[in-house]
Amino acid sequence: MMAGEIAGKEEEMGEITDPGRKSAGARRSPESADAILDAAEAVLVETGYSGFSIEAVARRARAGKPTIYRWWPSKAALLLDVYQRQKRVDNPDTGNLAEDLVGFLKSLFAHWRDTSSGSVFRSLIAEAQSDEKAAAALAEYARGRRIHTGQMVERAKARGEVAADVDATVVADLIASFAWAHLLTDRLDEDEAILRRAVGYVLKGIVADDAGDATAVRRRRRRILSRPAK
Amino acid sequence: MMAGEIAGKEEEMGEITDPGRKSAGARRSPESADAILDAAEAVLVETGYSGFSIEAVARRARAGKPTIYRWWPSKAALLLDVYQRQKRVDNPDTGNLAEDLVGFLKSLFAHWRDTSSGSVFRSLIAEAQSDEKAAAALAEYARGRRIHTGQMVERAKARGEVAADVDATVVADLIASFAWAHLLTDRLDEDEAILRRAVGYVLKGIVADDAGDATAVRRRRRRILSRPAK
DNA sequence: TATTCGAAACGAAACGTTCCGTAACGATAA
DNA sequence: TTATCGTTACGGAACGTTTCGTTTCGAATA
Structure with a gap:
């Protein structure tokens, strides 16, 4: 507790x-x-x-x-x-990770914006910068939330949607950090299109399809090596 | 100013x-x-x-x-x-975006940890939660930094390393948010391996190589369609 | 003469704590 | 069973301290 x-x-x-x-x-x-x-x-x-x-x-x-x-x-x-005391934002479970993460961000932003929870949480983050006990409690809370949010990624891994070696809590950290920065800089009204882009970049990356020979060659090799193994 | x-x-x-x-x-x-x-x-x-x-x-x-x-x-x-008054962390320019972004995060964390700038900045973020003018100034500052950090991504686009339609400021937002959350939760000593993972997820994504037929088919179609056009 | 400076003082607010009288509670005695 | 006792919790008041943002003051500067 x-x-x-x-x-x-x-x-x-x-x-x-x-x-x-x-x-x-x-x-x-x-x-x-x-x-x-x-x-x-x-x-x-x-x-x-x-x-x-x-x-x-x-x-x-x-x-x-x-x-x-x-x-x-x-x-x-x-x-x-x-x-x-306030309700927690649930993890969507749509069977598609992009939809889960975008839905999560949208719900979280709405929750923070439309209830007092956003004000409470940002105040808490602020307090944590001057109160060591609060800082420790916030860090612990954030750790727990990373694991909880990471469950969406774990489910996607189980579905084969996400690579098996992906660390779900690092992904959750990226998503949650994005949300925190939005809360702290008054951007809870962010466009859904931007949320989709950000989630898309985490899911599919941003490298070009035929970016540099080395990247493309590496991808081809990985394809070739993995198929005979199957 | x-x-x-x-x-x-x-x-x-x-x-x-x-x-x-x-x-x-x-x-x-x-x-x-x-x-x-x-x-x-x-x-x-x-x-x-x-x-x-x-x-x-x-x-x-x-x-x-x-x-x-x-x-x-x-x-x-x-x-x-x-x-x-404090020095700004420069954007690395290694010719490789992953190295640039990891180098940037490492330098930023070291800067925040080893000088007073980390304390100053987190205090500023805290002040911005109770002072509207500070909030506006912080938001403006963050906007400028997103554009500046995004230059690493723009360079990578110019090199053909990153897809042309990628919004550099959204990428910068993801990276900076990750850094901010680390600052605010006392994690400036994060493992380089974690930084590399996080940057890697943004660059290359996390979806499985043969995740779902739809994803793989979409990728093949995109390859086929883009080549005749060239 | 007008402006700036640091020191001192001001009234207000908040902090975290102590004190006070009252109410609530369980244990004990009659 | 009822009455009494000792203990704890409560809200209100008061306390000394600190900080806030502002005003006043005499000295220094241009």
């Missing part, structure tokens, strides 16, 4: 009774937690990242700052929990 | 005499400007982005805050000028 990695929460809503305690005391309020997360999202949407502060969230949630700091040690941790 | 775009500096170091002024008065001090930019870089290097503030820069530069605000309206504007 990502939140656990930053926040180090060992107790979940006060349900565990620590032997060092003489009595359980009051329970944590799930309503409070939800109100704080809702408020965090609302503040970010209404005032942007520049207006996002723990003070503003506390005011909006009608919660005490100590309550927020009890569960979330930093702005980044709070933003991360907000992001984790 | 990027700084001009944020800072709106119409006068250059007080050299222009504005008709509305009754006397030239004291000149702006170039030593001051340099001291401030040097201090900004030093503060960022020593305390990281989280310790970077106008107060800290003013203290370090032994300059007045009003002096800083006179010339740079925001942290982002100051960071941008610091970044603009």
